[in-house]
Amino acid sequence: MxxxxxxxxxxxxxxxxxxxxxxxxxxxxxxxxxxxxxxxxxxxxxxxxxxxxxxxxxxxxxxxxxxxxxxxxxxxxxxxxxxxxxxxxxxxxxxxxxxxxxxxxxxxxxxxxxxFIGEVERVGQYAEACKACGNCQLAWSGGICPVTMCAKGLLNGPCGGARDGKCEVDHNNDCAWILIYNKLKDQNRLDNLMEMREPRDFAICAHPRKVDLRDKE
The missing domain is CATH 3.40.50.1860 (Rossmann fold)
Known part of the structure; x- marks a missing residue:
């Protein structure tokens, strides 16, 4: 939303x-x-x-x-x-x-x-959830978006600056990569973290963008 x-x-x-x-x-x-x-x-x-x-x-x-x-x-x-x-x-x-x-x-x-694009946590409380980056990463990250939830948008692991599970950029936020690790561990999918992800291709999110479903037919 x-x-x-x-x-x-x-x-x-x-x-x-x-x-x-x-x-x-x-x-x-x-x-x-x-x-x-x-x-x-x-x-x-x-x-x-x-x-x-x-x-x-x-x-x-x-x-x-x-x-x-x-x-x-x-x-x-x-x-x-x-x-x-x-x-x-x-x-x-x-x-x-x-x-x-x-x-x-x-x-x-x-x-x-x-x-932002986000979710309704409860009436009057909203949390950012998606940056509409054009290349969704949720399939391998346990449904936790590293682009949005990590302040640095890192795709290949944490920056190393987290303290007590909190982001070094904003101490009010949980470190996204600790969340991703714990979620994948619970799902027995930690092998996902062994694959090196390609750098983000910012060309696919150059603005303004358009989608025409007729081009997909």
Whole structure:
């Protein structure tokens, strides 16, 4: 899931300086789960903007905001409002915000900061789990990602700086390679650590990237 958090409201107001009529868009998936882009948050933002003298012409929770064709269809319900609006405020992740921006000629501003791809540990608590590196290593590493969980992204063992099982870069984090070792040991798969891994090929994660499933047929 893409994890996002709210920008400070004062920052949002700075974006909207000079914009009097605003449309708010949210997202039904990741942003709603993170409590930054669902209907409750859209209504809260509407109230706060109106208290600052803005006119909110309407809001729409896109399903989801990052689906280009679906969002294009959903925005048709705001055909008249879009003619009048000065700006759109997006309560989605960076991807969803860019999708909306592609579909309109008026400025689209982000209300959230996109943090990482991660997992929901419990309501309101999220942990980074994937860097979308383009070459998944989880098959041999016991399901623990060395690219994401190791602060140095090492593929061929630990750096040697861990103390008491904690990472030398951030002592709040467990050493990924100790976790990998223990997991593989429990699975009787320690032989996986004897294979030398090729250096990471950063060309495969050069940005921006695209995937077209039609090319795979």
């Amino acid at each position: 893409i994890i996002s958090e709210k920008k400070p409201f004062e920052e949002v107001l700075q974006y909207l300086d000079g914009s009097e009529k605003v449309i708010i868009t949210g997202c039904s998936l990741c942003a709603s789960t993170c409590k930054v882009g669902g209907e409750e948050e859209a209504l809260e933002m509407k109230t706060k903007l109106e208290e600052k003298g803005k006119t909110v012409l309407g809001y729409k929770i896109l399903d989801p905001s990052c689906n280009l064709l679906k969002t294009k269809k959903d925005l048709k319900s705001f055909k008249e409002e879009l003619k009048e609006a000065d700006a759109i405020l997006s309560l989605a992740c960076g991807d969803g915000t860019q999708t909306v921006a592609k579909l309109t000629s008026i400025p689209v501003y982000p209300a959230n900061n996109t943090m």
